[in-house]
Amino acid sequence: MSRFDLTKTVMRQGVWQGVLTARAGEGDAPEIAVTHLGNPVAGVSVTAQDAPGRWALRVPIPAEAVADGVQTLLITDQASGAQLGHVTLIAGEALGDDIRAEIDLLRAELDMLKRAFRRHCRETS
Template identity: 55%
Template structure:
């Protein structure tokens, strides 16, 4: 079990933000790395808030990483290699197919329910 806990707070204006806390007290300096397809993401900020005993982690989403499909970003502790959190961006034509397929299934289920309900109403009259 990790001694660090990273909790997402928001994704706003192209920046993923989270709060990093530690289970144990004492001197500590987090060493965080963020990767996308095993490549490091630049511009990651880890800002300490000693009065609150936490760190604010800010991960800018590079524009060149935004593309069709699912883009996954992994946040790790560099020293242990343990994954603390991850987030994914979903976009493009790949999703529209999934949504259209789901809508078609929902329509089919609704039609089935309508037929069964009409049959039920006719049988009870």
């Protein structure tokens, strides 16, 4: 179990940002590791905030993580080895095909529901 809770705040200009909050009784600065496909992500920073037990986490998105398909960056607490969170990036043509297929399925289900509702209305009136 991790000593910290992680809350995403924003992702802007290729940098994912969040806030680490220490759980009760934990006050030491966190040691955070971020990996993509098992490789460490460079440039990760943890900065103390004004409130005790809170740190700002900044994770620059590596260029190799911007690719077709689904890419995931894992954020872990090095001291405990617990996963604190993840950043998921989805991009490319494969995504477009998936979304179009999902929309087609939703349309088919909606048409089926409309037919069933109309049949029900005819039968009960």
